[in-house]
Amino acid sequence: MKAWKLGLTTAAILLLLSGCTSRTQNIQLQNTNAQQALVIQKQQLQIDALKKELENKKKAKVRQSAIPKPPKKNIKLKKVEDNNYSAGYMYPEAKKKKPKVKVPTVTPATPTTNSTLMGKPECIAMIGQDKFDKYTQMFGSESASIKRCNMLKAMR
Numbered sequence: 001m002k003a004w005k006l007g008l009t010t011a012a013i014l015l016l017l018s019g020c021t022s023r024t025q026n027i028q029l030q031n032t033n034a035q036q037a038l039v040i041q042k043q044q045l046q047i048d049a050l051k052k053e054l055e056n057k058k059k060a061k062v063r064q065s066a067i068p069k070p071p072k073k074n075i076k077l078k079k080v081e082d083n084n085y086s087a088g089y090m091y092p093e094a095k096k097k098k099p100k101v102k103v104p105t106v107t108p109a110t111p112t113t114n115s116t117l118m119g120k121p122e123c124i125a126m127i128g129q130d131k132f133d134k135y136t137q138m139f140g141s142e143s144a145s146i147k148r149c150n151m152l153k154a155m156r
Contacts, residue, residue, distance in 0.1 A: 123149035 081089060123146050124132050135145035 117150055118146065118153065120146060126153065 084090075118126070120132075120142060126149055127135075132145055132149075135148050136142050139145055139148065
């Protein structure tokens, strides 16, 4: 009988200890879950704050681009004369800037004499009769077609 009581008490103790350990493990898991949930909430708050900052920056950029920039020139307005219909007042001459003209330099490699220009038979031999007729019709004269042939020859 003693063995039976001993077995029963050991079983009861083991059951009691196993219940306690599983309960303490559950409590530890609940604590770690709560800590992780707090960390996640803090991170979510940081993410939300960063999103708001980014939206504010985008709005500020939109506001800045909506404001027109001031003109670079100082524009002076003229006095308006409602009853002056003279041609000088109604149609003033605009001040035009003179364009800069580059003086072309002649190099020895460029042909300057008419001896290097080709004639009609040479042009037809180079591009063919069909294209020569097409250029003549397009440009309006045979001399223009020959000039085109000279340009094509110079590009080669």
